[in-house]
Amino acid sequence: MRVGATIAAPMPASDLSIIILAAGKGTRMKSGLAKVLHQAGGRPLLENVIRACQPLKPAQLLVIVGHQAETVRELAEKMDAQTALQQPQRGTGHAIQVARRAIRKSAKLAMVVAGDAALLRPQTLAALLDTHRRGEAAATILSAEVPDPAGYGRIVRDAEGRVAAIIEEKSATPEQREIREVNSSIYCFTLEKLWPCLAALRPENAHRELYLTDAIGLLRQHNERVLAYVAADPNEVLGCNTRAELAETDRVLRARKSAELMNSGVTMYLPETIFIDPDVVAGPDAVIEPGVQLLGKTRVGARCKIGAGSVLRDARVDDDAVVGAHSNLDSCRVAARAQVGPFARLRPGADIRAGAHVGSFVELKNTVLHEGAKAPHLSYLGDATIGADTNVGAGTITCNYDGIAKHETKIGRRVFIGSDTALVAPVRIGDGAYVAAGSIITENVPADALGIARGRQVNKPGWAKARRRQAAAENKHAKPAKRRASPRKTSRRASPRKALRRASRRGKTKSRRR
Ligand code: UD1
Numbered sequence: 001m002r003v004g005a006t007i008a009a010p011m012p013a014s015d016l017s018i019i020i021l022a023a024g025k026g027t028r029m030k031s032g033l034a035k036v037l038h039q040a041g042g043r044p045l046l047e048n049v050i051r052a053c054q055p056l057k058p059a060q061l062l063v064i065v066g067h068q069a070e071t072v073r074e075l076a077e078k079m080d081a082q083t084a085l086q087q088p089q090r091g092t093g094h095a096i097q098v099a100r101r102a103i104r105k106s107a108k109l110a111m112v113v114a115g116d117a118a119l120l121r122p123q124t125l126a127a128l129l130d131t132h133r134r135g136e137a138a139a140t141i142l143s144a145e146v147p148d149p150a151g152y153g154r155i156v157r158d159a160e161g162r163v164a165a166i167i168e169e170k171s172a173t174p175e176q177r178e179i180r181e182v183n184s185s186i187y188c189f190t191l192e193k194l195w196p197c198l199a200a201l202r203p204e205n206a207h208r209e210l211y212l213t214d215a216i217g218l219l220r221q222h223n224e225r226v227l228a229y230v231a232a233d234p235n236e237v238l239g240c241n242t243r244a245e246l247a248e249t250d251r252v253l254r255a256r257k258s259a260e261l262m263n264s265g266v267t268m269y270l271p272e273t274i275f276i277d278p279d280v281v282a283g284p285d286a287v288i289e290p291g292v293q294l295l296g297k298t299r300v301g302a303r304c305k306i307g308a309g310s311v312l313r314d315a316r317v318d319d320d321a322v323v324g325a326h327s328n329l330d331s332c333r334v335a336a337r338a339q340v341g342p343f344a345r346l347r348p349g350a351d352i353r354a355g356a357h358v359g360s361f362v363e364l365k366n367t368v369l370h371e372g373a374k375a376p377h378l379s380y381l382g383d384a385t386i387g388a389d390t391n392v393g394a395g396t397i398t399c400n401y402d403g404i405a406k407h408e409t410k411i412g413r414r415v416f417i418g419s420d421t422a423l424v425a426p427v428r429i430g431d432g433a434y435v436a437a438g439s440i441i442t443e444n445v446p447a448d449a450l451g452i453a454r455g456r457q458v459n460k461p462g463w464a465k466a467r468r469r470q471a472a473a474e475n476k477h478a479k480p481a482k483r484r485a486s487p488r489k490t491s492r493r494a495s496p497r498k499a500l501r502r503a504s505r506r507g508k509t510k511s512r513r514r
Pocket residue numbers: 021022023024025064066086088089090091092093094095114115116151152153154166168182183184185211212213238239
């Protein structure tokens with residue numbers, strides 16, 4: 001993520017510990033999965049939060065874990081964050097008491113961040129820290145003005161407009177409930193001021209929990225300075241409590257990613273229908289059509305076109321390549337100027353070299369299609385190498401699996417494979433060879449040879465005509481019976497069955513030799 005110019009101190013903040021609260025269950029998600037592990041924008045909520053904190057370069061990043069502690073810890077440690085276990089979870093104030101034992105002695109400031117605030121941007125955290133430092137405050141709250149404050153703690157200010165307390169909704173008076181400035185659960189604390197207040201917290205509320213929000217009122221009672229920094233965009237700082245909020249968080253993160261790509265020179269039509277994972281890169285003048293998904297570590301080169309409805313995962317598409325509509329690419333490579341699709345399926349290990357062409361309803365797996373080679377229609381090519389400038393006809397299948405093991409098909413350069421050919425692997429076709437359409441190739445075809453392996457054609461003159469006569473006769477014969485009409489014989493000619501037999505015999509003797 002690029003860090004905006006508003007970050008005041010790109011220098012490491014050696015006096016700062018960031019504490020991320022991630023021990024809660026997230027009851028309103030109604031999920032078997034801990035809330036901070038749910039994905040938005042292609043990453044777990046907690047990962048998004050950790051990434052927003054990292055550019056501040058704190059001396060310590062401490063994640064408080066509790067619910068599904070093992071899995072949450074694994075994610076945090078993967079991202080070089082430390083963890084502390086809060087078991088049981090007795091409230092946000094209790095979480096900071098647990099954190100205290102793990103906080104570095106050198107830390108003077110702590111920033112507390114909710115583990116589900118996945119839309120947070122580093123600039124906002126930097127501005128909060130800056131406000132706190134400049135204001136020489138004991139605590140600075142990141143607050144937000146919202147149209148509907150229901151469910152949030154309210155920022156109560158005194159007659160002079162200074163922060164007096166945070167009042168949770170359940171304890172609020174009707175007048176306090178009218179306040180639209182709410183607590184984001186993100187704060188900066190000066191630790192020597194916080195510790196005495198934290199020790200004084202009492203679980204005097206409906207949930208019998210220790211509320212970190214009560215520390216604000218206590219600081220004010222000790223005449224300490226408490227500030228609030230109002231976030232420019234309330235949606236950025238508020239957490240994600242329900243599935244609907246998760247969907248909205250995902251939407252915003254996707255839109256940010258799309259905006260980032262468009263800013264770097266990528267064309268996107270109906271970007272709100274396009275779904276791009278955070279690690280995806282795309283080159284200038286690439287064109288991405290509606291309904292495309294670019295997932296995982298997909299890389300799209302300059303001037304590529306990715307057609308409508310295509311899904312690319314961990315795919316590399318080089319400059320000037322074209323992916324036609326409704327193609328599916330997974331862990332594969334499409335080199336410069338190559339064309340695939342529409343309706344192509346490239347499975348892991350598909351390697352389409354420069355200028356090669358994969359057409360519609362063609363599936364490739366673990367197969368190299370060398371420079372300029374073509375497989376334009378309806379084929380399966382698995383565990384194969386196809387030489388440069390070779391043409392693979394429609395309906396060609398590599399029979400790579402014998403029920404036990406996979407085998408290789410090797411096709412040379414400038415080969416012509418006729419349509420509807422089955423290549424029974426292991427098998428090799430030499431450079432410049434031809435394979436006749438409809439062949440079932442079980443033996444190698446030498447270079448420059450013609451391989452043909454199919455039943456000979458037999459033409460039976462008059463057979464069809466005789467067949468029609470027989471059918472008509474049987475029909476006539478049947479109808480009167482139905483109608484109970486005359487049982488009189490219907491034909492004076494020789495029996496049609498005999499004529500059909502005769503036609504068949506003629507065919508056998510007269511068929512042309514190849
Ligand atoms: C909290 C605030 C509220 C604020 C709101 C913003 C309190 C008492 N209230 O309420 O003022 O408007 O956030 O979203 O702090 N957690 C722990 N351990 C615990 C309890 C919670 O780590 O024992 C973590 C949760 O995982 C979560 C965060 O703390 O990430 C906030 O907890 P949550 O239960 O969501 O608090 P709210 O009721 O939303």
